[in-house]
Amino acid sequence: MNLVVVVREVPDIQEELEVAADGKDIDRTFISFVMNEFDEQALEEALVLKEEGQADSVLVAALDGEGVDDILYTALAKGADEAVKVIHGLEPPIPTRVRAALLAAALKSIPHDLIFTGVQSAEDWDGQLAPLLGAALDYPWVEVVTAVRLEDGLAVVEKEFKGGLRAELEVRLPAVLGIQAATKPPRYAPVSRIRQLMRTATLKTVEVNEMSPAPAAKIRRLSRPVASRSAEFIEGSLDEVVEGLLSVFRNAGVLRGEG
Amino acid sequence: MPTDWSKKVEKERVLEKEVAVVEGVELRGMWNRMFEQRVIWDYETGILDQITSLPGGESLGYCYQCGKCVGVCPVDIVGNYGPRKIYRKAQLGTDLFSDPDLWLCTTCMNCLRVCPKEVNMVEIMPAMRAFAINSGRPVPPELQKAFENIARYGNPMGESPRRRADWVKTAGVPVTVLPQSRRPVDVLLYVGSYPSYHPRGQDAARAMVRVLDRLGVDFGILGPEEKEDGDSVRMAGERGLFEMLAEDNIRTFARYQFERIVVFGPHEYNAFVRAYPRFAAENGFDWSYQVLHYTQFLASMLDRLQPLLVRPLEYTVTFHDPCYLGRHHNEYEAPRRLLRAIPGLKMVEMFRCRENGYCCGGGGGGMWLDSFTSGYTRRRLSEQRVLEAIEVGAEVLAVCCPYEVSRFEDAVKSTGNDGRLVVRDIIELIAESMFGGDTK
Numbered sequence: 142m143n144l145v146v147v148v149r150e151v152p153d154i155q156e157e158l159e160v161a162a163d164g165k166d167i168d169r170t171f172i173s174f175v176m177n178e179f180d181e182q183a184l185e186e187a188l189v190l191k192e193e194g195q196a197d198s199v200l201v202a203a204l205d206g207e208g209v210d211d212i213l214y215t216a217l218a219k220g221a222d223e224a225v226k227v228i229h230g231l232e233p234p235i236p237t238r239v240r241a242a243l244l245a246a247a248l249k250s251i252p253h254d255l256i257f258t259g260v261q262s263a264e265d266w267d268g269q270l271a272p273l274l275g276a277a278l279d280y281p282w283v284e285v286v287t288a289v290r291l292e293d294g295l296a297v298v299e300k301e302f303k304g305g306l307r308a309e310l311e312v313r314l315p316a317v318l319g320i321q322a323a324t325k326p327p328r329y330a331p332v333s334r335i336r337q338l339m340r341t342a343t344l345k346t347v348e349v350n351e352m353s354p355a356p357a358a359k360i361r362r363l364s365r366p367v368a369s370r371s372a373e374f375i376e377g378s379l380d381e382v383v384e385g386l387l388s389v390f391r392n393a394g395v396l397r398g399e400g
Numbered sequence: 401m402p403t404d405w406s407k408k409v410e411k412e413r414v415l416e417k418e419v420a421v422v423e424g425v426e427l428r429g430m431w432n433r434m435f436e437q438r439v440i441w442d443y444e445t446g447i448l449d450q451i452t453s454l455p456g457g458e459s460l461g462y463c464y465q466c467g468k469c470v471g472v473c474p475v476d477i478v479g480n481y482g483p484r485k486i487y488r489k490a491q492l493g494t495d496l497f498s499d500p501d502l503w504l505c506t507t508c509m510n511c512l513r514v515c516p517k518e519v520n521m522v523e524i525m526p527a528m529r530a531f532a533i534n535s536g537r538p539v540p541p542e543l544q545k546a547f548e549n550i551a552r553y554g555n556p557m558g559e560s561p562r563r564r565a566d567w568v569k570t571a572g573v574p575v576t577v578l579p580q581s582r583r584p585v586d587v588l589l590y591v592g593s594y595p596s597y598h599p600r601g602q603d604a605a606r607a608m609v610r611v612l613d614r615l616g617v618d619f620g621i622l623g624p625e626e627k628e629d630g631d632s633v634r635m636a637g638e639r640g641l642f643e644m645l646a647e648d649n650i651r652t653f654a655r656y657q658f659e660r661i662v663v664f665g666p667h668e669y670n671a672f673v674r675a676y677p678r679f680a681a682e683n684g685f686d687w688s689y690q691v692l693h694y695t696q697f698l699a700s701m702l703d704r705l706q707p708l709l710v711r712p713l714e715y716t717v718t719f720h721d722p723c724y725l726g727r728h729h730n731e732y733e734a735p736r737r738l739l740r741a742i743p744g745l746k747m748v749e750m751f752r753c754r755e756n757g758y759c760c761g762g763g764g765g766g767m768w769l770d771s772f773t774s775g776y777t778r779r780r781l782s783e784q785r786v787l788e789a790i791e792v793g794a795e796v797l798a799v800c801c802p803y804e805v806s807r808f809e810d811a812v813k814s815t816g817n818d819g820r821l822v823v824r825d826i827i828e829l830i831a832e833s834m835f836g837g838d839t840k
């Protein structure tokens with residue numbers, strides 16, 4: 142059973158992001174990149190399955206981009222068996238549809254039984270990679286997955302709906318899963334292991350040349366959110382703050398009487 | 401090499417006999433135990449062997465359970481942990497590499513001070529933690545976050561490296577930021593992460609540069625190029641991260657011209673006096689800097705400093721010896737000389753002071769394990785210390801380690817002593833006596 146985890150880079154929001162001069166993207170000159178946090182969850186879930194003996198191998202794959210090498214080495218340090226970088230020649234930002242098409246083409250030469258990816262990513266909150274990848278490969282897909290168990294030829298997954306509702310689904314393999322949360326927090330990658338792998342391990346590459354152009358939304362304008370109403374600060378002693386809060390609740394109609 | 405005890409123990413002899421004949425002398429059972437191998441060899445020694453075969457872990461094997469460490473271990477005083485217990489647990493087969501006990505030692509060194517067998521937890525614990533981390537055992541989440549932040553941003557809080565010198569803007573005196581001015585200076589002031597970013601640490605940093613400025617010291621800071629020193633990271637077991645930081649810092653230092661390094665914190669002091677020279681020698685870097693803790697630096701110019709301390713501070717002050725300045729480097733006097741130089745100030749000592757000073761809980765990675773550790777102690781180490789300061793009637797708890805101000809201030813609040821005790825860095829008290837201010 143071979144698991145593939147598709148990961149991507151997102152801008153590190155530690156530094157303030159700026160809108161680029163053309164108004165269509167963030168300014169990518171000075172920012173650095175980190176692994177998308179949902180992809181970290183997806184990777185953790187795959188590694189746990191391998192450790193439990195439910196899967197044989199974990200391969201991480203990412204479209205090439207700034208900071209991607211570091212992300213792949215970190216994934217190897219956490220315990221992934223192989224890392225593949227998909228060379229594509231496109232400039233960021235890459236819309237999810239195009240990502241899915243590129244990855245689907247690359248996955249033709251990567252053996253896989255089950256594909257994991259983060260449910261969404263902080264760069265666009267689009268949340269469509271798992272469905273689009275499933276569609277491109279003609280595999281079943283499930284989004285917002287919070288637990289995975291493997292049984293012969295099937296993945297039994299827990300999916301989260303609104304209001305705490307959960308469903309357990311059986312999915313035929315191969316399939317694509319959009320992971321919301323792993324069963325345990327993402328593990329630590331020791332720096333010495335990352336550094337050692339940077340010296341010794343090689344990242345495999347897969348080149349994707351032909352690709353039928355995927356229809357994708359174009360970004361016309363990017364702007365900062367405008368603050369419309371400022372927040373109200375309740376200050377004073379503990380009693381005054383409590384009284385202030387209560388009156389906010391009362392005025393909002395969520396609390397009645399003297400409460 | 402782990403010892404194969406099975407070859408050393410003659411199993412058939414591990415029993416109690418009612419009568420034994422030793423060299424022709426008949427001994428009754430009640431006496432003869434000393435002449436037989438003790439039942440202790442029946443224990444599973446695998447874990448102990450694993451620990452003692454780690455570089456740095458050897459001395460755990462020396463423990464003979466005398467219990468001298470029990471009364472001095474700051475964690476044992478508020479909890480149920482100590483070198484004696486660690487040895488005993490290993491003997492009983494507890495997998496200490498996956499046990500909460502792995503993270504409780506603050507490497508305060510008080511056990512080593514009293515241990516007749518020189519069981520050295522300051523080396524054992526980092527070695528065990530390094531093994532656990534590198535073999536993929538789970539790291540407490542708070543510590544993992546601190547490691548990740550330090551690796552990425554050069555500080556445990558995850559603040560922007562570009563804003564590392566922002567505090568300078570409100571210092572009120574000019575500060576040379578070396579990457580900008582590129583001129584040679586006498587003193588490189590290594591600020592450290594907490595004085596750079598923590599609001600109370602920044603108070604101390606501002607006090608420091610005002611005092612240095614008044615003294616006419618020619619100094620500069622590294623600003624955005626400075627990174628966490630990595631000493632506590634090393635003690636917490638992340639050796640690879642320590643090496644990365646040491647390499648970066650050593651390269652940065654080499655780009656600038658200065659005569660000596662003055663550090664804010666005892667952990668940085670330990671890094672630059674002990675760990676960096678060893679690392680540099682092993683990895684072919686140059687390292688030949690004179691390094692001083694700021695209390696040593698200021699105490700060395702006390703003749704110039706004293707006349708500037710004009711405003712009397714009529715406080716009863718007690719001083720908390722930082723483990724990494726006191727026990728680790730035997731410096732007990734410099735901070736006390738500075739405090740005594742402040743007019744009006746009355747010094748009282750706590751019951752546990754100097755060589756037996758109580759640990760604030762921040763060392764050895766404890767700074768980033770507060771909630772984890774509090775699950776295994778009756779009260780936080782910092783809370784214990786604050787109560788000790790109040791017990792001797794102190795109004796001010798004076799410190800000279802940047803980890804401590806925030807730790808103790810939190811502890812003052814959590815023990816319900818707000819208003820009874822204030823926590824001040826010595827440099828803040830000096831600045832107050834020099835320029836005025838409002839400690840109390």
Ligand code: SF4
Nearest residue numbers: 463464466467469515
């Ligand atoms: S003082 Fe040393 S020998 Fe005695 S119990 Fe503690 S660690 Fe063991």
Ligand code: SF4
Nearest residue numbers: 473505506508509511
């Ligand atoms: S170094 Fe300090 S905290 Fe650690 S075991 Fe020894 S006395 Fe206890």
